[in-house]
Amino acid sequence: MKYLCSYKSLTMILALCAWHSLWAQQPAAVDLPGLLHGALRYQICQYEGTALKAAQTFRQDRAQAAGGDWRLQVKTTALPDGATDVQATCRLEQGSAAQCALTVSLDFARWSPQHYVLVPASVYNGNRYRSIGNGYNPDYPRDMYYNPKVPLTISNNPRLSIETGQPSTIDLQTGNAATPAICFFSPQEKKGFILLTTQQTTLGNSGLTITENAAKDSCSLSLSAPAVRRLAPGFGDFHLSGDRAPDWKAGDTVAIRFRMYVFDAENIPALLHRLMEVRKALSGPNAPRNILPMSKLLQCATDICRDNFIEVKTGAYYRPENNNDFQLGWVSGMINTYPMLALNDAKERQRVFSELDFVTAKLQGLSGYFYGGITADGKLRPEKMHPAFPELQAMVRKNGDVLFWLMKHLLLLKAQGYGRMIRPEWEQAAKRLATAFAATWEKHGEFGQFIAPGTGEIAVYNSTAGAIVPAGMIMASRYFHVTAWTTMAKDASAFYYHRDVEKQGLTGGDCGDISHDANSESAFGLLESLMAMYNHTGERRWLHMTETQAALCATWALSYDPVFPSGSAIAQLQCHMAGAVWASIQNKHAAPGICTSSGDALFKLFRATGNRLYADLLRDIQHAHAEAVNMPGHLTTHHLIGSSMERIQPSDAEGKESVGNFINTRNSWTETAGMLMALEIPGIYINTDKNEIYVFDHVVTEIIAKEKSSLVIAITNPTAYDATVSLLAENNRQAAVPLPYTAFVKWPHVSAAAGQTIKVRITSTGVTVIP
Template sequence: MISKVKWLSVWLMAGWTAIACAQQAAPPAAVGPLNSGLNVSLQQYEGTNVQQSLPFKNGNVLVDGINVWQLDWKMKPAADGAIDVALGCRLLKGKATATALVVDFVFGDWREDNYVLVPGIVYNGNRYRAIGNGYNPQYPKDMYFNPGAPLTISNNPRLALPGESNSFLELQSTNTAAPGMSFYAPGTGQSWFVLMEQQTRFGNNGISIFENQHRDTCTFRITAPAMRTRAAGFGDFHVSGDKAPDWSAGDEVVLRFKIYGKKSEGIPGHLRHFMEIRKSVTGPNEPRNLVPMSKLAQLGTDICRGNFTETKAGKYYLPENSRHFQLGWVSGMINTFPMLALNDPLERSRVAEELDFIVSKMQGRSGYFYGFISEDGKLGTEKAHPDFPELQAMVRKNGDVLFWLMKHLLLLKAQGHGSIINPQWETAAQRLAAAFVTTWKAHGEFGQYIVPETGAVAVFNSSAGAIVPAGLALAADYFNRPDWLAVAGDAAAFYYRRDVEQRGFTSGACGDISQDADSETAFGFMESLMAMYRYTGKAVWLERAKAQAALCASWTLAYDPVFPPGSAIAKLGGRMAGGVWASSQNKHAAPGVCTSSADHLFKLFRATGDRHYADLLRDIQHAHTEAVNMPGHITTNYLIGSSMERIQPSDAEGAGAIGNFIHTRNSWTETNGILMAMEIPGIYVRPGEGLLYVFDHVKAEKLAEDKSSVTLRLTNTTPYDAAVSVFAENARQARTAMGYTQFMQWPKVSVPSGGATKVKVNSSGDIQMLADR
């Protein structure tokens, strides 16, 4: 074996040429840090229980009785520094039943503090206390009003805590946002990654990680196909039903994967490496242009218009599929923002009525808001324990309220309607901001659940307050409170240090999970980091945002999964790259970020010029459109333009759920579709600088460009007319951080269905329509 840091140079230099030139070479002696090695074997099963393991010990031929097997290694160096491997295994002679190909990467010098990542499901090995055996388990008593309670997750695949036995996890490739696994070893500063294709001819690949009893050796395993004993559900497990294939003479399987070894600057560096390589095996995806963003916005706002109601509690736009009202997270005071942006007198008055209702009925004595009120006007509690009767509320919902209430105030002023702002709205925002500041000064964190009446933190130790610094930053600027901005900065620095640098994930924002790693805090914290950059101009926040964007990317499908041929998504030809995994408990992807346009990714792209961030955002928007209910593209049992929250590549909900929509609708997915259409430009261009990026469902062809302008032909191949927003500027202007109402200034270009429009765009943002000849 080759030890520790010497492995990379020895592997890539001394031994590489011979390996790369051989058509049937054996694997390299070392494939990574920590005294590592690569072993290949065949495993024979009864059901999912291993009956016999047959290692390839002496070269590439294995003889087992009358069966003769051969490996064919095709290996070459990749341009990105990886080893690109196509491992073929053929049965030359004989007949075998229930046999799978296994590739083991074995790491010695292993430590339990190594950061283990399987994107979209396992973060830091999920090595935390676990509770329950199902969806949304009740918290134990010791988690309440106890700042020393450990971070606690649902019953998810995980490596064991110290002192526990049987440290292993087993997954299928479709449990991941990008099929692969990795680790970062802080003791040596080394990162290791293996990325693979979703499946071989035998079906989806398997991913397993297991440690020995002493935790000083760890094996990362790929199997073709997946052979799990249990499949992971929503906080529980069920029998996998995996089956190993039978082989006849001449049968062959080819397993393709890439191996990377890199030096990283901590966990943030590891995440940034992952973002760079996450599509390297599955390849670049090609999103479809299905529905222009303007059409999605029109359909979504029409649905929301029809859902305004009056109940005994008050007047509001109905959330989800209920007449009860939920604040923040998936509905209230978020779905009002695009309605306000319509600049329509009726909807503006309705938004005002909802805001009046919220601030008069739902704010507690402490300044914090309750998260739920029934249509009869009864306030509800969240995550309560029988021994603690106080009504509780999600910190995440309160963070949403502060952030979105400030955005409403900014938008009204930008529209010239500042005079209709009710002073009680501003007072409510100030009281909420002050409550967060009080909590921060008392505890040095915001907690996960609070008691709105007293302001007490009911449950500590999560990232549920990840979006709070964004709200505080907006409020600090609006109300001229630099002390609030200082708290926002301290809080954002704390969450970055504890959650990103030390844990490698953010957690606990969703109301139906424990303190599991989740995508919603990841994107929420991204909002906070870009807000801090906006209001301080300090480059440190931009650097942190780059790492945070990489964490967001780890939750986002990097490729278009292959779905079962008879499934709804397969029949529609769905391309779901960009679906956002919900959490390590709720093992499904969703069409969009809950609940946001994710325009902070655009702001980061604009500030850095790095197309990785634009590509990530474009994928998210297009995956959302794939899930929208349209004529000939049915995804819900509701109106045209509606959508739902499930994109399911995995068998977490059973094999029958893979690739099939749940025929309902979710208002939050409709809301984030409208928000993306509003807050993300259809086309971003810097005339004279060669930068052009298209987010909308049109094609843009550059016809001519000079120092101050660019001529484009926009083509719309969809069945719907498009009004494409165009954001044009120069590099100097892009150095100024973008505000929260800039979308109002973007002119729109009409492009008819099946037609084209020719325009000349100046760096000043002016657009000249040209005859298309």
């Protein structure tokens, strides 16, 4: 039974609830403030294994179910920010009950398949798209090739159905979400809704379920304690969950807490902004640990990269994988060269030059686009091929990486004073690639997902695979003085933002092992491009788009420190994993860092806006990365010191035994991301006009004195390693000027031994250590 009321009457209830909190006796379905024609139900659900045997709704505060007498107490509190906080406590008063769970459901009428539905890192736009395959990285059917009208197509993930007249359900547990939340935007009502909950109750991880009726005009959002799913989602498939509801005896109790936000929302970006503001509201602030200074991280990771330089039949390069084959872009091929170049070491500089020679000579196709990889013996590696189309294909994303990072290499060489060493072949290769992107945009108005480097034709359309291309085009436009490329970069950035972010609330398809699935890498790639547009133009519209994009990026990062199984490696190391970045809706795991970036666009956005949420997100990502690095006394990969790997697993997508356990291997891209963070993010950022300090590195600071023309701060290194910390100190006027990509070259550094506290004076002319 549902009780539905008008928005006006719901607002009146809100006013009454604001006067006091109460322990209330709840009827079968309860209208709560502002719930968009919604009602709350509380049920005791009894299972046999994972099959639902019976569900009994509480009448007032009582229920007779599964042979027991149950009581429900609900405390409802209206909060000053307009949210409603609820704690529901269920107790078995008498008897015993086998395999029972408490379920809280929010039933919404006036539903529509046009509602945008979001579960952070798991569901975007309801995942309401064509699905293919039944496993990891499914092959594309023939109709997806050379088809400009190809629909957005995802792997076999939890999703709401696209068919009419068919009910649909998404059944998850809190470990599947970067933030335990279910959210939606109603375009009809122009309202947003966010349901936050905690990861666990005393019964373990909770369930998150979304159920639409066949007509798709009503929907239930449910929380259950614990999660009892028939199937658990895997990497593009499903497997039996192994979930089991507990047996109860008299006196057993469980409490589930949740918070609801209802607010005016003009569009999907409004929902994303609100979610970024409140994603930590229920879990509370996380607690990043200072365990590994950025300088020590950089030293260890560059040592690994040094040892991975090889000379093979086809050329010389730093290995981007655990074999001798070369993969360009994406997982760090010709990206890991950048921090090695930044070392300003003569030997490594020549090695970087050898790799640039190899890439530009061996991998660029006739069209100007690059092939995605090559074996150690010189055979080009195909990507996402179909037997009907023999032309070798390559990822658009990899080509975007080539342009972006090749331009950054050229700029870094000039910033270091080695511009004369730049070889014309590298510049010609970059210019040819930019010309190819410009031609594709002129012809198709998009970059596609896969291209044929031999012909330049788009092989697979759609996706946001070209997310980072505009950032590279802006650099190329300035470097080669081709103003038309700036116009194209702005047009492409606006296109991807409006088509994918504003209208669909997702970006996706730029990983080599997924379909068009929503993913984090494209989100951060587009963030880079939008920030580049703002820095180039100074126009506020680009800043607003960048802020929305940052909010989308935040949905992919763990917002809290998850509880992992007590016997797991992460739990035993007591790792704080807030900031780990989820991969994609297919690859259901988090990773230590952004693939493959420092995330410095977030820092630039923080400088431009003063909004600390962007700095907090970046700090969390950096600290989660450090938690995954293999160090003495903190063994994660059981591999090389300073190595890391791409699995931080809060979900049971790979089986319950995988939750909280690292994989004993290493991934070049995670190590590259760590090196880039150590270089491109200042260890300490200081605004001298505001006397504000933000610390990214693993040190602690305190303002000692505020003098007329200087600021004195204490820097304490609490870690077990000596630290060399970069500082960026600037006033408001300086902060208004965009940072060049190579700004880090000029940042001063100070050293603090393990456990040491130093004092530093900061003036307009520099930084000095006080003896």
